[in-house]
Amino acid sequence: MSKIISIHSFRGGTGKSNVTANLAVLAALSGQRVGIVDTDVQSPGIHVLFGFDEDKVQRCLNDYLWGRCPIEETAYDVGDALAGAAAAGGRIFLIPSSLQAGEIARVLREGYDVSRLNDGFRELVEKLELDTLFIDTHPGVNEETLLSIAISDALLIVLRADNQDFQGTAVTVDLARRLETPKILLLLNKVLPPFDEAELGRTLQKSYGVPMAGVLPLSEDLVRLASSGVFCMHHPDHEVTRTLRRVSQALA
Secondary structure (H helix, E strand, O other): OOOOEEEEEEOOOOOOHHHHHHHHHHHHHHOOEEEEEEOOOOOOOOOHHHHHOHHHHHOOOOHHHHHOOOHHOOOEHHHHHOOOOOOOEEEEEEEEOOOOOOHHHHHHHOOOOOOHHHHHHHHHHHHHHOOOOEEEEOOOOOOHHHHHHHHHEEEEEEEEOHHHHHHHHHHHHHHHHHHHOOOOEEEEEEEEOOOHHHHHHHHHHHHHOOOEEEEOOOHHHHHOOOOOHHHHHHHOOOOHHHHHHHHHHOOO
């Protein structure tokens, strides 16, 4: 049965897009047909992690939102670049948002029909025969975020050990409960070495009443990669990759 999973954070800079890309790749390596929608239409960027050349983009999510094409025409198969995914039967379809200044300005100026976006999610699952659709959401809380969370089978909230993130995450958890999201999980990211990761994870889990899917350290290897690829493909045996595999299993 197909799943829709939203990856969300209350603020930017949590590493949400990196987490989304890695979880999608791990799912594809297990043999799944996976879709990723970049709904951060104001500041898109997840395509960079897949080395996807924006010059090759003929159609993007914005074209679907403005009624120029069906949403399946905005999907690009990026699975060929992932060694082992095709052999396992997995595929990854990326639905990017436009990086053109005019398109971003139009979104900021006019907005878009959010209900059309959510209809598109279901159409993607059906037309591309997806096992899992990952939604890389826009940070914060807006209409798009609420509707995405409402139709999701699972919500992964990415946060840092930061008081603003803690307060914002409390708001997001409360909203997800009101929307009756079936599964809500937390992922604490970019934890500095002085912190006791396990203890911090237990404290947050108790505080929010939501399971902690994992705790990721601030990794120099991840910083060094500088978004030039998907981390788990470059470092399959790294501590970060092992934790993300456990997160993937928790979401499944």
